[in-house]
Amino acid sequence: MFGSRKAIVFDPYRGRRRRSVPAWLLLLMLGIALGIAAVVTVQHKLLPPRLSAADSHALRESFTKADAERERLLHERDSLQQQLDKTNAEARKRDTALGAAQGAAERARADLAALLATLPPDPRAAQNAVEVRIGRFTARRGSLDYEVVLTRRKAAKPLAGVMQIVVAGASAGGKPTTLTMEPVILSVEGHEIVSGSMRLPDDFTPRQTTVQVLDRPAGRSLGRRVLNVEGPSA
Structure with a gap:
């Protein structure tokens, strides 16, 4: 019973087994490391570089200026649109006024055509290219006011010419006198109303006028008519 004895060695870690790291954990850590490396590589090679603090500040300032410029342009656009709307409204108003004026002019032409149709014909209408339909001459001291209506048959283009007025009357002492006025340049298409005033000597008394076209x-006569002067001269 006590014949053999064995030495007993004291081991504090006796009974504990060494455990190795699981393979899945190694693989997970390796995958994470590779993922981080891939992200860093992509950021450096493919993505734009990261901005520094100064670059970020400059970018914010540029954005602020661009936004302010955009607001200014929007304000100018609205102002220009208002001006355009105002201009269009004024243009429409002018168009309306022009249309009314054109309508009034058409009515005036129609009234004038109707009035001309009632005027007495030129006694020599068959011989004259231009008819002296009617005329009014009013004597004043030192002047003679006139208004003459001329007509002609429809033609392809207006007829250019002059109107010559010869005034017959008496000068001081009753001496018969004839004055030839300066010719009036005119162009007659369908009708022409010629009016004005001519200077006469103060001592001249006009009685009759001869209107020649x-x-x-x-040059060659295109129309002629003799008309009396209205009103005495002082």
Whole structure:
């Protein structure tokens, strides 16, 4: 019973087994490391570089300026649109006024055509290219006011010429006198109303006028009519 004895060695870690790291954990950590490396590589090679603090500040300032410029342009656009709307409204108003004026002019032309149709014909209408339909001459001290209506048959283009007025009357002492006025340049298409005033000597008393339409000064006669002067001269 006590014949053999064995030495007993004291081991504090006796009974504990060494455990190794699981393979799945190693693989997980390796995958995480590879993922981080891939992200860093992509950021450096493919993505834009990261901005520094100064670059970020400059970018914010640029954005602020661009936004302010955009607001200014929007304000200018709204202002220009208002001006455009105002201009269009004024243009429409002018168009309306123009249309009314054109309508009034058309009515006036129609009234004038109707009035001309009632005027007495020129006694020499068959011989004249231009008819002197009617005329009014009013004597004043030192002047003679006139208004003459001329007509002609429809033609392809207006007829250019002059109107020559010869005034017959008496000067001081009753001496018969004839005055030839300066020719009035005119162009007659369908009708022409010629009016004005001519200077006369203060001592001249006009009584009668001869209205002549010529193709040029001292040229061929296109129409002629004798008309009396209204009103005494003082």
